[in-house]
Each structure stands twice: as C-alpha cells, then as structure tokens.
Amino acid sequence: MDRFRPETFLPLGPVAFEILLALAEGEQHGYSIMREVERRSLGTIKVHPGSLYRALARLLESGLIEELDGRPDPEHDDERRRYYALTSRGLAVGRAEAARLEQQVDAARARRLLAPLPRSGAHGVPR
Amino acid sequence: MTRLLFHLALLAYPRSFRRRFGAEMWADLERARRGGSTSDVATTVGTLIVHGLAERWSALVRVLFWPDSQPHLYETPRRRIIMWDTFRSDVRHALRLAANAPLVTMLTVLALGLGIGATSAIATIVHGVVMSPLPYRDSDRLVMVWSDATRQGRPRNTLSPANYQDLRRMNGTLEGLEAYFSFVTPFEMVIDGPTEVAHGVTVTPGMFDLLGRAPFLGRALDVREETLEVLLSYGYWQRRFGGNPAVVGRTLQVDNNLATVVGVMPQDFTFPYGPMLGPSGFTRATSIDLWAAMHVTGPIAAANRMLTPQGEPVRSVHWLGAVGRMRPGTTVEHVQADLSTVARQLEQRYPDSNTGWGATVVPVMEQTIGTIRGPLYILLAGVFTVLLIAAANVANLVLARSIGRQKEYATRVALGAGRARLVRQTLTEGLVLASAGGVLGLLVAYAGVTVLVALAPADLPRLHDVAPGMTVVLITAGAAILTSMLVGLLPALSAARTHPQAALREHSRGAIGGAFRRRARAGLVIAEIALAVALTVAGGLLLRSFVSLLGTDPGFHSHNMLTWQMNLPDRLRSQDDRTAFYREFLDRMRSLPGVVSVGGTTRLPLGSTALSTFIEVDGSPRPEAEWPEVQFRRAIGDYFQTMGIPILAGRTFTDADGASATPVCVVNRTLASKLFPGEDPIGRRVRGSPTQPWLTIIGVIGDIRHGALDEPPLPELYVSHLQGQVVSPFMVLRTAGDATDWIALVRAEARAIDSTLPVYRIQTMESVRSESVAQRRFLLLLVGFFGALAMILAALGVYGTMSVLVSERTQEVGVRLALGASPAEVVRMLVLQAVRLAGVGALAGVALSLGTMPLLSSQLYGVQPRDPMMLTAVPAVLVLVAVLAAIVPARRAMRIDPTHALRGQ
Numbered sequence A: 001m002d003r004f005r006p007e008t009f010l011p012l013g014p015v016a017f018e019i020l021l022a023l024a025e026g027e028q029h030g031y032s033i034m035r036e037v038e039r040r041s042l043g044t045i046k047v048h049p050g051s052l053y054r055a056l057a058r059l060l061e062s063g064l065i066e067e068l069d070g071r072p073d074p075e076h077d078d079e080r081r082r083y084y085a086l087t088s089r090g091l092a093v094g095r096a097e098a099a100r101l102e103q104q105v106d107a108a109r110a111r112r113l114l115a116p117l118p119r120s121g122a123h124g125v126p127r
Numbered sequence B: 001m002t003r004l005l006f007h008l009a010l011l012a013y014p015r016s017f018r019r020r021f022g023a024e025m026w027a028d029l030e031r032a033r034r035g036g037s038t039s040d041v042a043t044t045v046g047t048l049i050v051h052g053l054a055e056r057w058s059a060l061v062r063v064l065f066w067p068d069s070q071p072h073l074y075e076t077p078r079r080r081i082i083m084w085d086t087f088r089s090d091v092r093h094a095l096r097l098a099a100n101a102p103l104v105t106m107l108t109v110l111a112l113g114l115g116i117g118a119t120s121a122i123a124t125i126v127h128g129v130v131m132s133p134l135p136y137r138d139s140d141r142l143v144m145v146w147s148d149a150t151r152q153g154r155p156r157n158t159l160s161p162a163n164y165q166d167l168r169r170m171n172g173t174l175e176g177l178e179a180y181f182s183f184v185t186p187f188e189m190v191i192d193g194p195t196e197v198a199h200g201v202t203v204t205p206g207m208f209d210l211l212g213r214a215p216f217l218g219r220a221l222d223v224r225e226e227t228l229e230v231l232l233s234y235g236y237w238q239r240r241f242g243g244n245p246a247v248v249g250r251t252l253q254v255d256n257n258l259a260t261v262v263g264v265m266p267q268d269f270t271f272p273y274g275p276m277l278g279p280s281g282f283t284r285a286t287s288i289d290l291w292a293a294m295h296v297t298g299p300i301a302a303a304n305r306m307l308t309p310q311g312e313p314v315r316s317v318h319w320l321g322a323v324g325r326m327r328p329g330t331t332v333e334h335v336q337a338d339l340s341t342v343a344r345q346l347e348q349r350y351p352d353s354n355t356g357w358g359a360t361v362v363p364v365m366e367q368t369i370g371t372i373r374g375p376l377y378i379l380l381a382g383v384f385t386v387l388l389i390a391a392a393n394v395a396n397l398v399l400a401r402s403i404g405r406q407k408e409y410a411t412r413v414a415l416g417a418g419r420a421r422l423v424r425q426t427l428t429e430g431l432v433l434a435s436a437g438g439v440l441g442l443l444v445a446y447a448g449v450t451v452l453v454a455l456a457p458a459d460l461p462r463l464h465d466v467a468p469g470m471t472v473v474l475i476t477a478g479a480a481i482l483t484s485m486l487v488g489l490l491p492a493l494s495a496a497r498t499h500p501q502a503a504l505r506e507h508s509r510g511a512i513g514g515a516f517r518r519r520a521r522a523g524l525v526i527a528e529i530a531l532a533v534a535l536t537v538a539g540g541l542l543l544r545s546f547v548s549l550l551g552t553d554p555g556f557h558s559h560n561m562l563t564w565q566m567n568l569p570d571r572l573r574s575q576d577d578r579t580a581f582y583r584e585f586l587d588r589m590r591s592l593p594g595v596v597s598v599g600g601t602t603r604l605p606l607g608s609t610a611l612s613t614f615i616e617v618d619g620s621p622r623p624e625a626e627w628p629e630v631q632f633r634r635a636i637g638d639y640f641q642t643m644g645i646p647i648l649a650g651r652t653f654t655d656a657d658g659a660s661a662t663p664v665c666v667v668n669r670t671l672a673s674k675l676f677p678g679e680d681p682i683g684r685r686v687r688g689s690p691t692q693p694w695l696t697i698i699g700v701i702g703d704i705r706h707g708a709l710d711e712p713p714l715p716e717l718y719v720s721h722l723q724g725q726v727v728s729p730f731m732v733l734r735t736a737g738d739a740t741d742w743i744a745l746v747r748a749e750a751r752a753i754d755s756t757l758p759v760y761r762i763q764t765m766e767s768v769r770s771e772s773v774a775q776r777r778f779l780l781l782l783v784g785f786f787g788a789l790a791m792i793l794a795a796l797g798v799y800g801t802m803s804v805l806v807s808e809r810t811q812e813v814g815v816r817l818a819l820g821a822s823p824a825e826v827v828r829m830l831v832l833q834a835v836r837l838a839g840v841g842a843l844a845g846v847a848l849s850l851g852t853m854p855l856l857s858s859q860l861y862g863v864q865p866r867d868p869m870m871l872t873a874v875p876a877v878l879v880l881v882a883v884l885a886a887i888v889p890a891r892r893a894m895r896i897d898p899t900h901a902l903r904g905q
Helices: A014-023 A030-040 A049-061 A088-110 B002-010 B015-034 B041-065 B078-100 B102-131 B161-170 B207-211 B234-241 B298-303 B332-349 B364-404 B406-414 B419-455 B470-496 B500-504 B514-550 B575-590 B639-643 B669-675 B739-753 B765-771 B774-808 B810-818 B823-857 B868-894 B898-903
Strands: A065-067 A083-086 B142-149 B154-157 B174-181 B185-190 B196-203 B228-232 B251-254 B257-264 B290-293 B320-326 B358-363 B561-566 B595-601 B612-614 B629-637 B647-650 B664-668 B685-687 B695-701 B716-720 B730-735 B759-764
Touching (some): A014 A030, A014 A049, A014 A065, A014 A088, A030 B015, A049 B041, B002 B015, B002 B041, B015 B041, B078 B102, B078 B419, B102 B470, B102 B774, B161 B174, B161 B320, B161 B332, B185 B290, B207 B320, B320 B332, B364 B774, B364 B823, B419 B470, B470 B514, B514 B774, B514 B868, B561 B765, B575 B739, B595 B639, B639 B730, B664 B669, B730 B739, B739 B759, B759 B765, B774 B810, B774 B823, B774 B868, B810 B898, B823 B868
Parallel strands (some): B196 B290, B629 B716
Antiparallel strands (some): A065 A083, B142 B320, B174 B196, B185 B196, B251 B257, B561 B730, B685 B695
8 A cells, every 4th residue: 555645635725724723623523613713713714514514525535534433522412413533644634734834924925925024032022 | 494495405415425414514504593693594505505516516527527537425426427417418408409499499498587587586575575584683573562542543553752661661571662753854964064954763772772783883872961862874874974984973963953973873774664654754755864862851852842841751642663672482462462461551540641542562574564565475476477377388388399209209118218217308308498597587587686676666665675696596596496397397297108009000190199298288278378367367457456546536736736845944933933934935936937826734645644633622522532533734825725625615724814813724524524514614613632722613625635545535634834833844836837847946946045944855746646656556567567478478378389289180180171171160170279278268367366366455446356347358358369379370270281281191
C-alpha cells in the first residue's frame, strides 16, 4: 500500500478545513461544528447544513475524520446526533493545509496586502 | 409547513446520502429554527435543495465526461446513473418530437409558461400577504383588542383612553397591551423651510417593544413631560432626510411642539396596517412617515383630549386601537373570555359610559388581511383554473401525438419492452414540456409579481411589501412539477393500456385500443369547457357588479370638481381669526377665473374616513346609552351647492348663522326619516351632550354615499364652521371645465393667500371616486383577463380535439361520402359531436359555478350570485365558440376525396 501523502488532499475546500479546525479541539457533532465556525468568525461566516454534510461525507470517505461509536455526553443529547473526530490522517492533512495557508499569508504580507507583523517592542504595542 | 418543506428539500439528495445524514441534518435544521435563526425558511430550503442537487448530479456529470470515474461514497451509485441514461434518451426523444413540430411546441410551451407563470405570480402574492408572518416578533401571539359595540353594529369599535388603561391593568392573559390613535394624523412639520405635512400615528411608547422590533437607528420612544419624541419611518427618513443618520437627535417643530427625533425604524417595519385603523380620522393615507409618543398625563395629553377638564382619563370618547401580546400557552379564546369579564366589571362600575360596551379580541393577522383574503383566493382559484385548462390542452396534444406512435409502442411491447418504460417515456414528454414552460413561467412570474405589485391599489395591506425572491422560484418549480403530472398522466395511462395483439393486427384502423383515449380526450374537453364556463361566469358577475357600482348615484356630482386638504396656520387661534381667514380664502378662490363655487367639510365622501357622535333629540328623552348615533360633519362656505347635493327642505347655512346666532344644523334624508318618521324635522332640536347647546334643524339635504359606493347612506348631521372650529378641512371647488386644469392655479392662489399654509392631497373628485373602487377594478381586471384566457384556451382545445377526431374518422367519412352522404351532412355530424361535448361541459360548468359561488358572493354588488343571465349566456357563448372551433376541421373533412380515403385502407 502506498504511503499516505497529505499533499494530495491540498488545497482543501474551505468548509472541509473549517471542519478539521473545529475537530482539532475535540470531537463534535454537526450542529456544534456549525456553531463553532460561526462563533470563531464572529458571525460573518455561516456554514449551511447542506454544504457541511457534503464536506463531512467526503472527509469520512477519505478517512480524514471518523465517526465515534459512543456519545460523550449522553445526558443532553439528541439520539439522532453523531459525533465526529479527527483521525491521524486528518490531523496531518490539517497541518499541511495550515502550512500552505501560512505561506499564502506570508506572500500576502510581502506584497503588502496585509500589514506586516509588528516587531515586539516596537511602538510599544503589546502582543 | 416548514417541516414539510425541509422533508421535501431533503429529497433532493441522493438516497444513500439521505439515509446516512438525513436524520442529523433534520435535527440541525430543527435546532437552528428553535434557536431563533434569522435566515428565512425560503432561503434555507432553497440552499438545501441546491446542495442536494449538486450532490446528486455531480457524479452524473463526472461519469458523462470521465466514463471510468467512480462516484463517491453516498453519491448516486453507478447502477442508478445508468437509469439516468434512459431518462436522458427519453428526454432526447421528447426533444426530437418537440423539434419536429416547432410551431406546436412553441405554442404549447407558451401556454404552459403563461399558465405556470401567472399561477406562480398570484401564489407568491397570496403567500406573501396571507401566509408569511407579519414583521413583528412571534406575530401569531399578537392580538387586536377592540371595544365590542355590537349594539351600534360595530363589534370592532375603538377604545376610550380610560377603558384601555383598565383593560391593560385588569387582564390576566396578556403580557402587554399597548395603544395607538386609530387614525393617521397629518402633522404640521417645520423642518428647514415652510410648513409641510407628514403623516404620523401616535402610539404608546411600549408599542415597539411589544411588537418586538427595535429601531434601525437611535432608540425607541420614551415619554418626557413637556417634550414630544418622534420616531421616523425608513421611507420618510430616506425621502425627506436623504438617509442622513445625523437626523437622530435633531429637534423639529411638530404641530407647534418641539419634538426630538430619537430614531429610525427598519425598512420592513409597518405599523399600523390600513385595516388596523379605525373608522375615524382625517385622511385615508395609510403610509406612515413617523410615530409620536402618546402621553397619558400632562399638557400634551390634555391637548390631545386624553383627559377630562378634571384631569381624569376620558372614558366616553373612543378612538384608540390596542395591540396585546398573549402570554405563552394562552389562546385567543382565553383572552377573549378574560377581557369580556373585565369589560363586564367596567360596565358595572361605570354604567353611564360603559353600558353595552364589551371587548373583542382578533388576531392581528386576521385584522390585517381578513378582508382581502377572499379576493386573493378568488384570484388564485381563477388563475389555477387557467393553468388546469392549459394543462388539459397540452395533455390532449400529447395524447393525440401518441396515436401516430401506437404501432411503435405495440411493437416495442411485443418485443419485450416493459409497459413501465412506455409510461415513463410519456411522463418524460410531459416533464420536458412542463420544464420548458416552467423556465418561461419563472420569467413570467417574476415580471408578474413586479407588475401586479406596481398596479395594485395602494390601500391593499401588505401587498406592496411582496417582492419576487426565492419564494417565486420554489412556487414556480412546484407549479411546473404539478403541471408535468397533469400533462403526462392521461397519456401515460393510455400508453400503459397498449395491447400488442390488437395494435399489430393487419388492417387495423386508426382507432386501435382507442376507446380509452377517446374517452380521455372527451373528458379533457368537457373539463376545459366546464372550467372556462365557471371562470367566465365569475368574471361576468364581477363585471356586472362593477358596472352597477359605477352606475350608483353617490348623491353628488363628481365631475369638474377639485378637492384638497389643508391645515390652518397655527397663528390663527381664535374663532374670529379663523372665520376671517376662511372668508378671505373663499372669496379669493371664488373670484378665480372659471371657478363656479367653493366650499369645504371635515369628512370628504369616498375620500376620507368617518366620524360619528351620539345625539339627544329634544322631546324624546332617553338614557345617554341609547342615544342614536349619527355621522357628524361641518360645512364650510357653499359646500352643498359645490358638491351638487340637493336641498330637499328648508335652507342651508348662511353668513347669518354665525357664532353669536342661534346654533343650527342641517340633516340628511336618512337622519330625518329615521329620527322623525312621518314628521317635519325642520325646527326640531338635537344636541351632542347635555352640556352642549341645542341645535335647531334648518334644512334637509339629499343622501350621499360616504364610505364607499356600495355602502348605504348613514344618518348625517352638519354644523356650520362659523359655529365650530375646523382646522384641517377638505376643500371642494367646482370649476367650469376639466378640474385638472385648475390644480396649478389653486395651488398658486393658496400660496399667495398664505405662504405657510400646507395644501396637500390635491386631486380631482373624479379620481377620488375612481380610487374608491380601485380594489374592485383590480380584481375585475385580473379575473376578466383570466376568463378571456380560459375561453381562448378552451376554444383551442376544442379545435385541436376536433382536428384529431376528423383525421381519425377520415376513412369513415370517405366511406360515407362514397355511399352518397352529402358533405353538409358530414359537417353536421362532426359539429354535433362537438356540440354534445360542449353541452355536457357547459352544464358541468354551470354546476361548478353554482358550487363555488360562496367564494365569490362577498365581492358581488347589485347582481344576484345566481344571475340567470350569466348562467345562461356564458354557457351559450362557450358552446357557440366550441361550434366555431369545430367547424374549421369539420369543413376539412368535407373536402376529403372518397377514393383517396378508401385507398388509404
């Protein structure tokens, strides 16, 4: 069998990356992933269930995430819910995608699309 | 409803995807909805469908271009994609058929497109007006609270300030109860130039909180002693202040008070809707420019006559509307029972003012759209009828086409093709036609909604907020799918009945296995004619109602007359100043070239609202609660003469009936005959309250239609403006020619008399009269248009069917001609067949219109719902149309060459 190569998954779709980001914090169900994305973007980005579950289907198929058997919190739970967690492959792909995005952000800085990082101590801006 | 939509939307996803994720998605959607998600249902459902179709079709597209590619897990599996292949070939087949007869295809798609589009446009409007929630939070918990004055024939009467405050304090079922002046007030505004008029409503400050809507800019109203606060509507803010946010905090002069602008409400916020306004008030304007805070104590409350001279809230004058929010879990019936109890307690505590006054609770939605729901459903029924007829026509066409392919079907069945395959092919044909119609229909629906909203009379509540959007797309898609089923069903059933042996038998004639198809075709024609008859009868009845309405004598002459409203300048405080102003104003207007006479009143017939009072008749003592109710107006200048209202007895007001003379009044014929039956009313005396002076009746004038042309005249009482105060009159001015030519002149003269005088709503009396029937005209135009369309489509249907029939019977006709039948006999035979079909259809149509009449009867005026003329003339006309449509193909049969036809065997 071929060695697993995370690069083959890049670039990752934005929704897929959001899912990996959300699951990097720990297992979650679909609705909480949507809420998490919304919260992190301060409400500016909303993931529609339609696009979320299509992305989940692809990630499950390629083994980047897996479905959990148990329910972390059976007390307050809807039995229709399923929890998803990141696999080691998913983690690797998430890292690769983050590194790729970092390169892009660096390129954007170099071309002055983004303000350069403040050097610590300069102008007394606390970081 | 929403649950159903979600379920349907999930059907867009491939089955395996739905099985794996459906429950989760469903749970999430539910959760988002409960969590008070702000996005509307249509957008959510639409996006859901788009994603579903993408998931469903992406594999299909990949397989098309890369035949080796494997579908993803949860996508449509390959095996099913192959079934799509059959579908594609069916579609190609249907497209080939369509391309072979471009003209027929074009007409078919056009008919379906118009039908689908018109139906979707009307359905979108019905959805927007009747079904979508009002722009308030949890609007289904909002109710209107009225006084129940059924004794005076008004179960939804306005409230008095004191009764409102008691109902608010003593009820146990409402979270809140807030009030508003049940009329639109023309406020005099000084913003940065001359005085202008803005239309506003005075509301209790808690109203916006109760409705659950916050201002878009600034804050909501507050009550401060001495100063007034106003909140602007989005439209007025854009129009008058150019959308400048700096207006918040500005101080304006409003009705001689200093008022602070505290905020701007959002664009979609409307309050109150026209039907929430009471019968009184100054103007019929229903678009609101601003809201002013209602004071219940203090000088502003006193100026608004909320308080008695003793400083108590007024209990016996009713002019407030009120909106309440039901506590969670309570129903309208609970609230009704609760408030009725409170009203009974008030009756016992204040018998003088409250005897006979109950409480009425109506859901806000019902109050808002209750009166236009009926007409809208009539329109929906009408346009759906047109769609049905169009679909029946197309079904007939598909059926006729399948005749030529009967042997093809039979051969294929004999060779082992499943019948299901044939049925699918026929259904696909219907789907292709309906889809093309749907695409065209979407354009028609978009344009239709825009045009209808633009053309609709301004006083239709909510209609002007309807905008074409996702809803139109969904409704059009639904209509197209329904149409494809209507179009494909009968032909599909017919295809399922293919009998290979019979069809393949040598020398078989045209009508193989055709009994079912013939019956189906006859049934379709009968249905078309029945529907067309019912719709045309409805259109005809509406037309006759409209004609008799226009023919109704309003009691005054509306031609060559100009009318406008104005507010007297504030510096004219005393009665003498105002009298002097009116004298000069009337004299100068009267001396303008071409002006015949000029006058004014406080309530313009057909163009304003009503104001009533209860009067005591001298010589027939009764308790105050039983005083008769009369409409109260004031007359200025030569009002009766200018309006052309006849003086039946006595005289009208003169300059001698001044402030110091005996108080006098003029009554109309209805009042005279109701209060003084068989007596001479001249010289009798009436008064409005025990503290007011008696008014001596000096004249009787003719009745006029005040509220609407179809409302019977009410008792009216007029007092001269010289013995009262009129500050915002409706003026009327009779001209020697077309009144439009005097508009500029009158405006200029008014400005010359006093530059600070706001003159507004200047228009001809003809247009006032025409606006009063605008709603009926709108309904009539649409139903009439649908009726005409239905008739044309039905005629086309008969023509098409007869054409097919004639070609089917070519050989039979040939034999008959060869055996010596005359061509005329052949034509008669064929036409009689059409007459039979049309006759049955017409009878069914009459039955249908009798059955659906209850829907229509509320919109009829001056004509019986079972009008014998309509019920005989319309079917007769349609039978005639059917005969004409049959003659054309029948004459073709006459020219059949017998030898040619027989050789065809």
